[in-house]
Structures are given as structure tokens and as C-alpha cells.
Amino acid sequence: MTVHTGQSTAKAAGEGARGRGRATGERPGRLRRALSTHWYAWTMVAPVVIVLGVIIGWPLGRGIYLSLTDANERNVGRTIGANHIDATYKFVGLDNYVDVLNDPVFMQRLWWTVVWTVCCVASTFLLGLVLANMLNREFRGRAAYRMMLILPWAVPGFVSVFAWRFLFNRDNGLLNKVLDGGGISAVPWLDDPTWAKFSVIAVNVWLGVPFMMVAILGGLQSIPGELYEAAEMDGAGPWKRFVYITIPGLRSVSSTVILLSTIWTFNMFPVIFLLTRGGPGDSTEILVTQAFRQAFVESPRDFAGSATWGVLILAVLMIFALVYRRSLRKQGEVW
């Protein structure tokens, strides 16, 4: 048994250049052969496949289905004590999508979500790039600066958000006290739509810069030093070296971190939910917080509406990922 599987996976674990598994042919015994060859691999990935299938696949399918119904708190099936109430919601086709897309609220939220994502990602990336370039030099105290600069990353996000809420407090927050000390009147950080937008972006940038910085730093260190020396020999100044060596050298790292942080920011729930609850009014509500609000904050809970928003968010992200991937392909990236 051991010997047999050892041999078969030995082959499988080799280079696999022969395209194992690509052969098509439905001869009897093929399944058994495949099983005996691949059972180790399949067993090892089984937990993930099961987890993904049951806990992501099923809810995803169900979410899409819910978005085609009129499900809400009142008509979904539920069990209260010993009584079971059957679900009474019904299939309504694409009505929810028509409603949401015709509702100006969706476009408002989408627009603000895009603004929020672009501002956050652009600012974190630029700040991360600047700081990484500084930290990539040799000077005294570099390790200490590095430690301090990654600190926001080490603190759980929701703790940081509360810390900022504390600093932003209109009457008692430190920021306003400092401004007051400088003779500047208090700023309604979280109570005015424009300032609230500024504040949530600032906090998210604060949270996101350490990751960007460290990722870019890793990318910088993988650029061979000889390139810089050669460029310097040729008389290229610091700016030219930055533009012609550093930027191209960082391309694969930056394309990855920009994609990741765009997706994360687009779906960034805690910052907005905990800092402003989408307020004041609904001025900082992004798509995901809106979807959450419909299902868990408002009454009656609108499950179908929330699911519809969820599907639309996923669609927007998928389109973004496809466009992004295509634009990278054009530049010759493999991703």
C-alpha cells in the first residue's frame, strides 16, 4: 500500500510535464487509475473543497436566489420555540435588480464607494512608496523607524477605529483640543458630511499604509543593486534612476498590492461601520455597509434587497478584476 502510493505520487509529484490528467479517454478503469494516482492530492485538498463548497458555494447560490425573491424578516421560515413558521416569500425574478438600479441611491453609493476606493488606494500607495524608498536607504535608526511605521498594522482594525473615534470626538477629542489651543475653531470631523468623508478616508489610509510600505520595501530589496550602479555610471540622476529602474522593478509587486488593496478597500466594512455608521445621514455609506444595514440594522430586515446589493457588488468587482487583468496583460504582465 505504502509502496504503491509512494510510487504513483512520486510520478505525480515529478515535473508533471507530461500533462497528467489532460488525456481524454473514457476507457473503463480510468477513474480507478485516476483515483489511485491522485487520491493523495485529492484527500489533501478535500477539506478546503468541502469548506469552500458548503460555506461559500452554497450561500453564494442561495444569495443569488434570495436576490430573485422578496424575502424579508417577516416571510422567511423560522422557528420560535417549538413553533415552526414556513417560509412564504416568493420568486419575483429580476424585480429587485430593476428597483435597485432605478433607485438613485445605488448610483450615489456606487459613486462614493468608487471615490473612497480610489482616494484610499492612491494615497496609501503613494505614501507607502515614499516611505519605502526612504527606509530602503542606509542610515541610523532605520530599524526603529520601521517598527514605528508598521505599528498601525499590528493593532486590530476595530481597535484603531475606536482610537480614532476618540481622537475625532467633536467636543472632547484630542484633535479639536489641539486645534483649539492653536486658536482654530473645532472641526466637526464625524458630524459633517464632507469632513466625515475626509475622516474615514484618513483613517483607512492610516490603517493601510504599513502593508503597502512593507510590500513595496520587499519589492525594492529584490531590485539588483548593480542596476543602480550601472545607471549611475551612465550619469543618471536620482530621479531618472527612480523612474527607469525603481518603478519598472516594482511593477509586479505594485500590480498585486494595488489589486488586493482595491478589493479590500471596496469591501472595507469596519472602518465606515464603526467610525460613522454610514453617517451623518447616509453620506459615508458604501455599498457593503448599505447591504449590511438593509439586512441587519433596518427593520423589517430586507434580506432580498441586501442579497441584490451583494450580487451587484460582486459583479462590479468581477468587472474591475477583468479590466485590471486585461490592462496588465497589455503591459506584458503574466497575471
Add this chain to the structure above:
Amino acid sequence: MSSQRGKRSPLASVGLHATLIGASVIAVFPVLWVLLTSLKPAKYAITTDFFKDTTLDNYRYLVDKTSFFTWFGNSALIAGVTTLLGVFISATTGYAVSRFKFPGMRPLMWTLLITQMFPMAILIVPLYNLMGQLGLLNQPVGLIITYLTIAVPFCAWMMKGFFDGIPVEIDESGRVDGLNPFGTFWRLILPLAKPGLAVTAFYSFITAWGEVAYSSAFMVGDENLTLAGGLQTFVTQYTANWGPMTAASVLIAVPAAVFFLFAQKHLVAGMTAGATKG
């Protein structure tokens, strides 16, 4: 960088340090301020004095008057189990994907990548209903399962990157010594992949420790809350109990920060390697 060595003018040096000091202050200050506030009596929480009658009263209040340690226990249990399961599941998957060529591998890789894109908004309602039907609302198990769905795809992806960096010859020597594939994985490869395991553990832990949306929706009742939910009870729309809130923040941040310090060296290598080597 050698090309820069010894060429910086004093002015540039001052600029460099000034910028970095400014950035460090912005990075550290909010955290430091919370720490200092937590050591002041609650009535001074909103003053600008850095130190004022330093005391542990806020911490005492947390222990005596709130369910903080219940929440802490809930979070620790949930994050701990999520980490253990997450690391194990994603390590075996990462290894299989890195070493074996098997039918279904490419679709699996794509699925892992795409699930990172899923907004919780689309899964949360069906999961809520599912957990409700299974009686798992308000149960740690429900949240553990949910968090695995967030952590595992990304972790498996990162682990693949780490395993790709371990030479295949080691696997081959293991087989020559008569180990079966799982034995090779368990005895030879896993010990070499420790940095990867550290990153995966950290990512799973922090996902569970810092998650807000699912835990706010799934857990109700003072004794079932996790830390993210518990902390929200200190700060409502109109009132804020800043003293205990800052003390709680400190206690929540410490385990995460300690864990982070151990993992941070390998963190980004794993995160970016996983995503670029697709």
C-alpha cells in the same frame, strides 16, 4: 543601497529624518494616546494631559463591572480554533497544489483567488439564515466556520507560495527513505515551511480576532459577544465610556501585536508571493 552611500547632503539627511519622524508620530500617536488614556482616571480621559494621576482603575472597572473577560474568552476561543484549523487545512491544500499535478487543480486555484473578492455582503444573509436553521447563531462554532471561509482561501494561496520555494529534491529524498507523501509532508516539508505557517497562523488569527461584520450580525446578548461586539457597547451613538474603552483597546491589541511581531518578518513575503506566483 550602495549607490546612495555617503552621498547624502546634510540638508537631505535632515529632510529624511524629519519626514520619517513626522510619519512615525502619526503612526504611533493614536495607539500611544489610547495607552496613556487608559492609565488615567476615567474623568480625565478627555483632557490633553499626557499623564494625570496614573492609575489602573479603568482596568479594574473592566474586570469588575463589565463582561470583558467573557468577550475576551469568546474571541480567544474563536480565534484560536480558527487559527489551528485554518493553518492545517490551508497547509495541506497549499502542499497538494504546489507538489501534485491533479485534475481539478487549476479550477481550485482560480476559486481560491476569486473567493478573495467576495464581499461579505453577498454571503452574510444566506449564512445568517443557514446558521439560524442549524442553531449555530450565537454559537462560537458558527463564527469559526464563517471565519474559515475568509481565512482559508488566502492562506492556502500563501502556503502554495512558500512550498514552491522549498526544493522538490527534499520530497524525493523523503520518498527514497520510504516515507509516504503525507509522511514527507508532515516530517520533512512542514518543519521547513515554518515561516509560512507563522504567516498563515497570523493571518487566520487576525481575521478572527478583528472581524466585525459577521460577529456583529451573528452574536447577540452580552455573554456571547466577541471583542469587536463588546467594544461597541462602550461607545454608542450618543455616549462614550472612554476610560474603560481605552483600557479594553489596550488589552485587545496586546495579543495581536505580540503575534504580529513574531510573524511580521515573513508576512509580506507570503502575502505578495502567494498572489504573484499564480
